[in-house]
Amino acid sequence: MLSWKCVLIAYSITLLYKVTAYSTIHREVPGFLNRTNLPKRINYQKRNASTSTNNGESPWRCHFPALSQSGLIYLDNAATTQKPYCVIEAITNYYASPCSNVHRSQYQLATAVSNQYEDARTAIAKFINAPSARNIIFTSGATDSINLVANAWGYTHIRPGDTVLVPLSEHNSNILPWKLLEQKNNSNVHFVKLNTDGTLDLDDYKRQLSTGKVRLISIAHASNVLGVVQDLKSIIATAHEHGALVLVDACQTLAHVNIDVQQLNCDFLVASGHKVYGPTGIGFLYAKQEVIEHMSPYKGGGGMVKNLDTSGYELEDIPHRFESGTPPVAQAIGLSKALEFISHIGLSNVRMKGVLSNPHQIASHERMLLSHLDTQLRNLATVHSPPIKHEHVPIVTFNIAGQSPYDLAQLLSTRNIAIRAGR
Template identity: 40%
Template sequence: MSTTALHIAFDVDQVRRHFPILNREVKGKPLVYFDNAATTQKPVEVIDALTSYYQYFNANIHRGIHSLAEEATAAYEATRDTVQQFINAKQREEIIFTRGVTESINLVAYTWARTNLKAGDEIIISGMEHHSNIVPWQLITEMTGATLKVIPVDDNGELLMDEFHKLLTEKVKLVSVVHASNSLGTINPVKEIIDAAHKVGAIVMLDGAQSTVHLDIDVQELDCDFFAISSHKVYGPTGIGVLYGKRALLEAMPPFMGGGEMIKDVTFEKTTWNELPYKFEAGTPNIADTVALKAAIDFVQRIGKKQIRMHEEQLLQYATEELQSINGIRLIGTAKQKVSVASFVVEGVHPQDLGILLDNQGVAVRTGHHCTQPLMNRFDIPGTTRASFAMYNTKDEIDVMIAGLHKAIKLLR
């Protein structure tokens, strides 16, 4: 399908034609895919880019002088340039390819944090973090003697910023928070967090797994020190992600892994490191999926984030109103600023049972703690049912989910 087929005006029916999986059925019903916060579906442009690499220029990169190697290297590095522009990084060398947000956070933890933190230092995270932005810092505190502090969350699913400012002292060396919550949809006031942290000399890492696909990201304007991106949340392939880091910090950090490509010179006595960004990209990378990530970003930019966001906000508002009309449903996460995530619980019904019955209607939602167990404990619930919306979803699909909920609740009560 030609990418020029997209209209300037947002047309959801036209957008849907780019996603072949939306034509399939589940349990004899048309697929309604509302699990986009877990992973988005892929447009044919991404699928074509992935297969094209293997069909026409499959080769290892950076090391060969033959034509295929040069073509593969050019395509791989073109993605780096695209990501740089997508998030407005100052330099392409500040874009490091990883396997995803989890690896990006761990890279910072095991290089910057392990090198720079000591006993008495403090790390601040928030009460709505994904486990991937909790566990690495717990491990680092065990290694360094630093202490982990947590910004509490109110009943609406918003950070208690007054408490954050109380926690923020000169002992704090790192603040690592999620930009937009995967469980609640809450968009956090990250600019306020960054500016305040910098005033006490702390650096800031943002988990951009959910925000990158929904919000305009400008890392220079935000002035964050690190920003993590997951490709498969942005209509790209799985197994590839990005760590943005300010060049001065990356230059001072030791390598994360040792091996090929991250070296400049090796002897049995000493090894010197390659220049950025390759110092952090050891071994043969995920070339095909990196190439396809460029196609995903290009696709999003052709449609336009502003138009996508307006469409998703309409879906979220409609779904919220419809869910609130069902007796016994309680929304979890009612922040004023949200991305398109609607999490809820049904009185007397376990989320997993609800998810199974919705699946029987062809509706794919996520159920459970969403890798945010401390947040679920905060609300005193085992988990939620989460419907998360993307550019290709429609109000008609929400109607199908609402009808399915009525049927499921009647059966389960």
């Protein structure tokens, strides 16, 4: 939604950490995974956030084969992240070992794979402190998750004349599903203004809520352009006071900020695996139990019904009734490994069930890098990201006067530096 002519840089822990070891491959497979110099078991060694190698590189960088082998300086993590060995290995093991579909058969292999798939669902629930794995629906990504809410919940609960609120800073993926719904049922999509510091304009927000027509606010925890982390607890509480539900897009924060859906009290939360060092083609939707029970499947296929005959059908239990067709099994397993990877390194003050992460490990290191980058860039370029006064994920948006952002991106590419240029 934002109109911008600039270069977007996104720092992420992809540049901060390296592999010390990873777990054993179950069988011989071709390619770099067979290299004899690779360590054999994951040892998520807790390191001080200021630790670096002798040449100034992060000690965690070689967790990522794409970075350790190429010397690439990758600063486009807001778009997608590189993948650590443990994720690559988990996916490789699924395909290199005997595999099966899930929830289709009773033989031992099928049961084992189904258990792995459901364990991945449980891992996601624990990572965001959802009450139950039943609150987690696997999707192909955050875009798919938002469309699921728009169609499975919004189509019956957002009626003609009702309003969906969306901040001006939102990604297209959090606007177009609601615009399409607007065309289908004559609802309205209204935009909420931002303050100059990138936070939501609460006066405008409350004014629009006071109309009594707002049924949902769909908001990114942090914009992929501005990086400012919104005060969700206040935003959600205010929405609930006016009878509106809240959907949170956590794509830009899940790998950087501790997220507790019960503490936030959000009604929906969506995220994509490839933004958190996981595979592409996998994401999830969290929905409160009292909300998910009033959602109706909008896609049909195998795996979502218990019984089907000429007289009718009986839907599967939640959440499987929303997962029609063969699911992304390998990707789900890979995503669970990515979340395990993040948890063992440590988000800021994260305490998961059964896992106490190293406090401030990721957040403090990223804060240091972000502050340094922001300070240096303001001496060289026009920085469009708000000053770092509030909680902020490591994203900086800038341009250089008289220079095309596309030309600058191409120039930096010749130096093996990857950034994003856009409008």
